[in-house]
Amino acid sequence: MGKLIGCARVSTRQQDADRQVADLLNTGVRRDDIYIDSGVSGGRASRPAFDKAVAALEDGDTLVITTLDRLGRSTQNMLTFAEALRGRGAGLRVLNLGGGDVDTATPMGSMVFTVMAALAQMELEIKRERITDSVAKRRAAGKDLGGRRQTFTDSQIRNALRLIDGGEPATQVARDLGMSRATLYRRIRELPQATTI
Template sequence: MGKLIGYARVSTRNQSADRQVDDLLSAGVRRDDLYVDHGVSGARARRPQFDLALAALHVGDTLVITTLDRLGRSTVNMLTLADELKNRGAALRVLNLGGANVDTSSPTGSMVFTVMAALAQMELEIKRERITDSVTKRRSAGGDLGGRRPVFTDSQIRNAQRLVEAGEPASQVARDLGMSRATLYRRIATLS
Protein backbone atom coordinates (compact mmCIF):
# COMPACT_ATOMS: atom_id res chain seq x y z
CA MET A 1 0.00 0.00 0.00
CA GLY A 2 1.24 3.46 -0.94
CA LYS A 3 1.24 6.72 0.96
CA LEU A 4 -1.72 8.95 1.66
CA ILE A 5 -1.11 12.50 0.38
CA GLY A 6 -3.51 15.02 1.92
CA TYR A 7 -4.70 18.27 0.37
CA ALA A 8 -6.71 21.05 2.01
CA ARG A 9 -7.73 24.45 0.64
CA VAL A 10 -9.42 27.61 1.88
CA SER A 11 -10.54 30.35 -0.51
CA THR A 12 -9.49 33.36 1.59
CA ARG A 13 -6.61 34.09 3.92
CA ASN A 14 -9.12 34.79 6.73
CA GLN A 15 -10.49 31.25 6.66
CA SER A 16 -8.97 28.41 8.64
CA ALA A 17 -8.07 25.01 7.22
CA ASP A 18 -7.78 23.50 10.71
CA ARG A 19 -10.90 21.32 10.44
CA GLN A 20 -9.80 19.93 7.08
CA VAL A 21 -6.29 19.28 8.41
CA ASP A 22 -7.70 17.48 11.48
CA ASP A 23 -9.94 15.31 9.27
CA LEU A 24 -7.03 14.43 6.97
CA LEU A 25 -4.77 13.54 9.90
CA SER A 26 -7.58 11.41 11.38
CA ALA A 27 -7.88 9.61 8.04
CA GLY A 28 -4.25 8.51 8.32
CA VAL A 29 -2.42 11.23 6.38
CA ARG A 30 0.97 12.02 7.95
CA ARG A 31 1.64 15.71 8.70
CA ASP A 32 4.69 15.56 6.37
CA ASP A 33 2.40 14.47 3.52
CA LEU A 34 -0.11 17.29 3.98
CA TYR A 35 -0.41 20.24 1.56
CA VAL A 36 -2.57 23.29 2.29
CA ASP A 37 -3.42 26.22 -0.02
CA HIS A 38 -4.53 29.40 1.77
CA GLY A 39 -6.46 32.09 -0.10
CA VAL A 40 -6.74 30.17 -3.37
CA SER A 41 -9.99 29.84 -5.31
CA GLY A 42 -11.29 26.42 -6.24
CA ALA A 43 -12.05 27.80 -9.71
CA ARG A 44 -8.34 27.78 -10.55
CA ALA A 45 -7.17 24.52 -12.06
CA ARG A 46 -3.64 24.94 -10.73
CA ARG A 47 -2.73 25.91 -7.17
CA PRO A 48 0.78 26.01 -5.60
CA GLN A 49 0.33 23.44 -2.80
CA PHE A 50 -2.03 21.35 -4.91
CA ASP A 51 0.64 21.10 -7.60
CA LEU A 52 3.17 20.00 -4.95
CA ALA A 53 0.72 17.38 -3.65
CA LEU A 54 0.29 15.99 -7.16
CA ALA A 55 4.06 15.95 -7.68
CA ALA A 56 4.45 13.95 -4.43
CA LEU A 57 2.14 11.17 -5.65
CA HIS A 58 3.72 7.92 -6.83
CA VAL A 59 2.27 4.63 -8.07
CA GLY A 60 0.05 3.16 -5.38
CA ASP A 61 -0.38 6.48 -3.50
CA THR A 62 -3.75 8.09 -2.80
CA LEU A 63 -4.62 11.79 -2.84
CA VAL A 64 -6.99 12.45 0.08
CA ILE A 65 -9.32 15.45 0.33
CA THR A 66 -12.12 16.17 2.79
CA THR A 67 -14.86 17.29 0.40
CA LEU A 68 -15.26 17.50 -3.37
CA ASP A 69 -15.39 21.31 -3.44
CA ARG A 70 -11.81 21.44 -2.09
CA LEU A 71 -10.70 19.84 -5.33
CA GLY A 72 -12.33 22.27 -7.74
CA ARG A 73 -15.49 23.68 -9.25
CA SER A 74 -15.48 22.30 -12.78
CA THR A 75 -16.60 18.78 -13.56
CA VAL A 76 -14.17 18.70 -16.49
CA ASN A 77 -11.21 19.61 -14.24
CA MET A 78 -12.23 17.08 -11.58
CA LEU A 79 -12.72 14.26 -14.07
CA THR A 80 -9.46 15.14 -15.85
CA LEU A 81 -7.66 14.98 -12.51
CA ALA A 82 -9.25 11.63 -11.65
CA ASP A 83 -8.13 10.23 -15.03
CA GLU A 84 -4.64 11.71 -14.61
CA LEU A 85 -4.31 10.04 -11.21
CA LYS A 86 -5.58 6.72 -12.55
CA ASN A 87 -3.08 6.86 -15.45
CA ARG A 88 -0.27 7.52 -12.94
CA GLY A 89 -1.35 4.53 -10.84
CA ALA A 90 -2.64 6.72 -7.98
CA ALA A 91 -6.13 7.02 -6.53
CA LEU A 92 -8.32 9.79 -5.17
CA ARG A 93 -10.17 9.47 -1.87
CA VAL A 94 -12.87 11.95 -0.80
CA LEU A 95 -13.61 11.66 2.92
CA ASN A 96 -17.12 13.10 2.84
CA LEU A 97 -18.82 12.65 -0.50
CA GLY A 98 -22.54 12.38 0.03
CA GLY A 99 -21.97 11.21 3.59
CA ALA A 100 -19.62 8.41 2.56
CA ASN A 101 -15.92 7.87 2.01
CA VAL A 102 -15.32 7.42 -1.75
CA ASP A 103 -12.16 5.97 -3.26
CA THR A 104 -11.76 6.19 -7.06
CA SER A 105 -9.57 3.10 -7.17
CA SER A 106 -12.75 0.99 -7.29
CA PRO A 107 -15.25 1.06 -10.19
CA THR A 108 -18.09 2.00 -7.84
CA GLY A 109 -16.07 4.78 -6.24
CA SER A 110 -15.12 6.10 -9.66
CA MET A 111 -18.76 6.15 -10.78
CA VAL A 112 -19.93 7.90 -7.58
CA PHE A 113 -17.15 10.47 -7.95
CA THR A 114 -18.18 11.21 -11.56
CA VAL A 115 -21.82 11.71 -10.62
CA MET A 116 -20.97 13.89 -7.60
CA ALA A 117 -18.56 16.01 -9.67
CA ALA A 118 -21.32 16.68 -12.19
CA LEU A 119 -23.74 17.55 -9.39
CA ALA A 120 -21.22 19.92 -7.80
CA GLN A 121 -20.80 21.79 -11.09
CA MET A 122 -24.58 21.90 -11.59
CA GLU A 123 -25.01 23.37 -8.10
CA LEU A 124 -22.42 26.06 -8.88
CA GLU A 125 -24.13 26.92 -12.17
CA ILE A 126 -27.52 27.17 -10.44
CA LYS A 127 -26.02 29.56 -7.85
CA ARG A 128 -24.51 31.69 -10.63
CA GLU A 129 -27.87 31.75 -12.42
CA ARG A 130 -29.66 32.88 -9.27
CA ILE A 131 -27.11 35.63 -8.61
CA THR A 132 -27.31 36.88 -12.21
CA ASP A 133 -31.10 36.84 -12.05
CA SER A 134 -31.11 38.73 -8.75
CA VAL A 135 -28.70 41.38 -10.04
CA THR A 136 -30.75 41.82 -13.22
CA LYS A 137 -33.96 42.25 -11.23
CA ARG A 138 -32.39 44.75 -8.81
CA ARG A 139 -30.78 46.68 -11.66
CA SER A 140 -34.07 46.92 -13.60
CA ALA A 141 -35.88 48.03 -10.43
CA GLY A 142 -33.22 50.67 -9.79
CA GLY A 143 -32.05 48.88 -6.65
CA ASP A 144 -28.69 49.20 -4.98
CA LEU A 145 -26.17 46.67 -6.29
CA GLY A 146 -23.64 47.43 -3.59
CA GLY A 147 -20.06 48.13 -4.45
CA ARG A 148 -17.97 51.18 -3.85
CA ARG A 149 -19.91 54.36 -3.22
CA PRO A 150 -19.35 57.27 -5.62
CA VAL A 151 -16.83 59.91 -4.64
CA PHE A 152 -18.14 63.45 -4.96
CA THR A 153 -15.90 66.34 -5.91
CA ASP A 154 -15.84 69.60 -3.98
CA SER A 155 -17.48 71.22 -6.99
CA GLN A 156 -20.45 68.83 -6.78
CA ILE A 157 -20.82 69.51 -3.06
CA ARG A 158 -20.69 73.31 -3.68
CA ASN A 159 -23.46 72.93 -6.29
CA ALA A 160 -25.50 70.92 -3.80
CA GLN A 161 -24.89 73.65 -1.20
CA ARG A 162 -26.17 76.30 -3.66
CA LEU A 163 -29.32 74.24 -4.25
CA VAL A 164 -29.96 73.99 -0.51
CA GLU A 165 -29.31 77.73 -0.05
CA ALA A 166 -31.74 78.41 -2.94
CA GLY A 167 -34.52 76.64 -1.05
CA GLU A 168 -34.32 73.03 -2.26
CA PRO A 169 -34.92 70.59 0.61
CA ALA A 170 -31.56 69.23 1.83
CA SER A 171 -33.00 65.73 2.09
CA GLN A 172 -33.98 65.78 -1.61
CA VAL A 173 -30.59 67.15 -2.73
CA ALA A 174 -28.82 64.47 -0.65
CA ARG A 175 -31.09 61.73 -2.03
CA ASP A 176 -30.35 62.87 -5.61
CA LEU A 177 -26.65 62.56 -4.86
CA GLY A 178 -27.12 59.13 -3.29
CA MET A 179 -26.08 60.12 0.22
CA SER A 180 -27.76 60.88 3.52
CA ARG A 181 -28.68 64.42 4.56
CA ALA A 182 -26.18 64.18 7.45
CA THR A 183 -23.40 63.20 5.05
CA LEU A 184 -24.28 66.15 2.79
CA TYR A 185 -24.10 68.56 5.74
CA ARG A 186 -20.76 67.06 6.84
CA ARG A 187 -19.31 67.47 3.35
CA ILE A 188 -20.59 71.08 3.15
CA ALA A 189 -18.98 71.80 6.54
CA THR A 190 -15.58 70.51 5.31
CA LEU A 191 -15.67 73.01 2.43
CA SER A 192 -15.94 76.04 4.72
Protein backbone atom coordinates (compact mmCIF):
# COMPACT_ATOMS: atom_id res chain seq x y z
CA MET A 1 0.00 0.00 0.00
CA GLY A 2 1.28 3.46 -0.96
CA LYS A 3 1.44 6.52 1.20
CA LEU A 4 -1.09 9.28 1.78
CA ILE A 5 -0.28 12.74 0.43
CA GLY A 6 -2.41 15.52 1.92
CA CYS A 7 -3.32 18.81 0.33
CA ALA A 8 -4.99 21.82 1.98
CA ARG A 9 -5.92 25.23 0.60
CA VAL A 10 -7.18 28.54 1.97
CA SER A 11 -8.32 31.34 -0.34
CA THR A 12 -6.88 34.27 1.62
CA ARG A 13 -3.77 34.81 3.67
CA GLN A 14 -5.95 35.81 6.65
CA GLN A 15 -7.42 32.30 6.84
CA ASP A 16 -5.57 29.34 8.27
CA ALA A 17 -5.58 25.70 7.25
CA ASP A 18 -5.37 24.35 10.83
CA ARG A 19 -8.69 22.47 10.68
CA GLN A 20 -7.82 20.92 7.33
CA VAL A 21 -4.36 19.91 8.56
CA ALA A 22 -5.85 18.35 11.72
CA ASP A 23 -8.32 16.32 9.59
CA LEU A 24 -5.49 15.16 7.32
CA LEU A 25 -3.32 14.15 10.28
CA ASN A 26 -6.23 12.25 11.85
CA THR A 27 -6.61 10.32 8.62
CA GLY A 28 -3.04 9.11 8.79
CA VAL A 29 -1.26 11.62 6.55
CA ARG A 30 2.21 12.39 7.90
CA ARG A 31 2.88 16.09 8.59
CA ASP A 32 5.81 16.01 6.11
CA ASP A 33 3.40 14.84 3.40
CA ILE A 34 0.95 17.77 3.73
CA TYR A 35 1.10 20.55 1.16
CA ILE A 36 -0.69 23.85 1.85
CA ASP A 37 -1.63 26.64 -0.56
CA SER A 38 -2.35 29.94 1.23
CA GLY A 39 -4.09 32.81 -0.50
CA VAL A 40 -4.78 30.79 -3.64
CA SER A 41 -8.19 30.61 -5.31
CA GLY A 42 -9.65 27.22 -6.19
CA GLY A 43 -10.43 28.62 -9.62
CA ARG A 44 -6.75 28.83 -10.55
CA ALA A 45 -5.45 26.02 -12.71
CA SER A 46 -1.99 26.15 -11.17
CA ARG A 47 -1.52 26.12 -7.41
CA PRO A 48 2.09 25.73 -6.23
CA ALA A 49 1.60 23.42 -3.23
CA PHE A 50 -1.12 21.41 -4.96
CA ASP A 51 1.16 20.93 -7.98
CA LYS A 52 3.97 19.71 -5.66
CA ALA A 53 1.59 17.30 -3.92
CA VAL A 54 0.50 15.82 -7.25
CA ALA A 55 4.14 15.58 -8.40
CA ALA A 56 4.99 13.70 -5.17
CA LEU A 57 2.39 10.99 -5.90
CA GLU A 58 3.76 7.61 -6.95
CA ASP A 59 2.02 4.42 -8.05
CA GLY A 60 -0.22 3.23 -5.21
CA ASP A 61 -0.25 6.59 -3.37
CA THR A 62 -3.44 8.48 -2.54
CA LEU A 63 -4.01 12.22 -2.62
CA VAL A 64 -6.14 13.20 0.38
CA ILE A 65 -8.17 16.42 0.53
CA THR A 66 -10.70 17.45 3.16
CA THR A 67 -13.52 18.78 0.97
CA LEU A 68 -14.30 18.78 -2.73
CA ASP A 69 -14.04 22.56 -3.09
CA ARG A 70 -10.34 22.31 -2.13
CA LEU A 71 -9.82 20.44 -5.42
CA GLY A 72 -11.35 22.89 -7.90
CA ARG A 73 -14.47 24.52 -9.29
CA SER A 74 -15.40 22.73 -12.51
CA THR A 75 -16.95 19.25 -12.59
CA GLN A 76 -15.14 18.47 -15.83
CA ASN A 77 -11.76 19.50 -14.39
CA MET A 78 -12.34 17.46 -11.21
CA LEU A 79 -13.35 14.37 -13.17
CA THR A 80 -10.43 14.75 -15.59
CA PHE A 81 -8.08 15.15 -12.64
CA ALA A 82 -9.45 12.04 -10.87
CA GLU A 83 -9.11 10.05 -14.11
CA ALA A 84 -5.53 11.29 -14.61
CA LEU A 85 -4.65 10.13 -11.09
CA ARG A 86 -6.23 6.75 -11.76
CA GLY A 87 -4.15 6.51 -14.96
CA ARG A 88 -0.99 7.07 -12.90
CA GLY A 89 -2.01 4.38 -10.44
CA ALA A 90 -2.79 6.91 -7.72
CA GLY A 91 -6.06 7.41 -5.88
CA LEU A 92 -8.03 10.38 -4.61
CA ARG A 93 -9.69 10.47 -1.23
CA VAL A 94 -12.11 13.21 -0.14
CA LEU A 95 -12.70 13.17 3.62
CA ASN A 96 -15.92 15.14 4.02
CA LEU A 97 -17.88 14.32 0.89
CA GLY A 98 -21.55 13.50 1.20
CA GLY A 99 -21.25 12.93 4.93
CA GLY A 100 -18.45 10.42 4.64
CA ASP A 101 -15.03 9.50 3.38
CA VAL A 102 -14.97 8.86 -0.40
CA ASP A 103 -12.12 7.00 -2.10
CA THR A 104 -12.17 7.13 -5.91
CA ALA A 105 -10.20 3.88 -6.05
CA THR A 106 -13.49 2.05 -5.41
CA PRO A 107 -16.38 1.93 -7.94
CA MET A 108 -18.84 3.30 -5.37
CA GLY A 109 -16.42 6.07 -4.34
CA SER A 110 -15.89 7.01 -7.97
CA MET A 111 -19.64 7.26 -8.57
CA VAL A 112 -20.23 9.35 -5.42
CA PHE A 113 -17.31 11.62 -6.39
CA THR A 114 -18.82 12.18 -9.87
CA VAL A 115 -22.25 13.07 -8.47
CA MET A 116 -20.85 15.35 -5.76
CA ALA A 117 -18.52 17.11 -8.24
CA ALA A 118 -21.55 17.91 -10.41
CA LEU A 119 -23.48 19.18 -7.37
CA ALA A 120 -20.54 21.34 -6.25
CA GLN A 121 -20.36 22.99 -9.68
CA MET A 122 -24.13 23.52 -9.72
CA GLU A 123 -23.96 25.18 -6.27
CA LEU A 124 -21.20 27.53 -7.48
CA GLU A 125 -23.21 28.48 -10.58
CA ILE A 126 -26.33 29.16 -8.47
CA LYS A 127 -24.28 31.46 -6.18
CA ARG A 128 -22.93 33.35 -9.21
CA GLU A 129 -26.45 33.69 -10.61
CA ARG A 130 -27.75 35.08 -7.30
CA ILE A 131 -24.93 37.61 -7.07
CA THR A 132 -25.46 38.75 -10.67
CA ASP A 133 -29.21 39.06 -10.06
CA SER A 134 -28.68 41.00 -6.83
CA VAL A 135 -26.25 43.44 -8.48
CA ALA A 136 -28.66 43.99 -11.39
CA LYS A 137 -31.56 44.71 -9.00
CA ARG A 138 -29.49 47.12 -6.88
CA ARG A 139 -28.22 48.89 -10.00
CA ALA A 140 -31.77 49.20 -11.42
CA ALA A 141 -32.97 50.63 -8.08
CA GLY A 142 -30.11 53.15 -8.09
CA LYS A 143 -28.66 51.70 -4.88
CA ASP A 144 -25.06 51.68 -3.80
CA LEU A 145 -23.11 48.69 -5.13
CA GLY A 146 -20.30 49.15 -2.65
CA GLY A 147 -16.71 49.36 -3.75
CA ARG A 148 -14.48 52.38 -3.70
CA ARG A 149 -16.26 55.70 -3.31
CA GLN A 150 -16.08 58.12 -6.21
CA THR A 151 -13.60 60.91 -5.71
CA PHE A 152 -14.48 64.43 -6.74
CA THR A 153 -12.15 67.07 -8.07
CA ASP A 154 -11.97 70.58 -6.63
CA SER A 155 -13.51 71.77 -9.90
CA GLN A 156 -16.58 69.56 -9.38
CA ILE A 157 -16.98 70.84 -5.83
CA ARG A 158 -16.69 74.47 -7.06
CA ASN A 159 -19.40 73.75 -9.66
CA ALA A 160 -21.60 72.33 -6.89
CA LEU A 161 -20.97 75.52 -4.88
CA ARG A 162 -22.02 77.65 -7.89
CA LEU A 163 -25.27 75.66 -8.13
CA ILE A 164 -25.97 76.24 -4.43
CA ASP A 165 -25.13 79.97 -4.77
CA GLY A 166 -27.51 80.03 -7.76
CA GLY A 167 -30.40 78.84 -5.60
CA GLU A 168 -30.29 75.03 -5.94
CA PRO A 169 -30.98 73.25 -2.63
CA ALA A 170 -27.72 71.94 -1.15
CA THR A 171 -29.40 68.63 -0.32
CA GLN A 172 -30.32 68.07 -3.98
CA VAL A 173 -26.86 69.08 -5.26
CA ALA A 174 -25.22 66.68 -2.79
CA ARG A 175 -27.63 63.87 -3.75
CA ASP A 176 -26.88 64.42 -7.46
CA LEU A 177 -23.17 64.06 -6.67
CA GLY A 178 -23.80 60.90 -4.66
CA MET A 179 -22.71 62.27 -1.30
CA SER A 180 -24.31 63.56 1.86
CA ARG A 181 -24.96 67.28 2.38
CA ALA A 182 -22.51 67.26 5.32
CA THR A 183 -19.79 65.77 3.11
CA LEU A 184 -20.45 68.36 0.42
CA TYR A 185 -20.17 71.20 2.98
CA ARG A 186 -16.94 69.69 4.34
CA ARG A 187 -15.46 69.43 0.84
CA ILE A 188 -16.45 73.07 0.13
CA ARG A 189 -14.70 74.19 3.36
CA GLU A 190 -11.58 72.24 2.31
CA LEU A 191 -11.35 73.98 -1.08
CA PRO A 192 -8.35 76.26 -1.44
CA GLN A 193 -9.60 79.86 -1.12
CA ALA A 194 -13.14 78.51 -0.68
CA THR A 195 -16.07 80.83 -0.24
CA THR A 196 -17.85 79.63 2.88
CA ILE A 197 -21.57 79.06 2.87
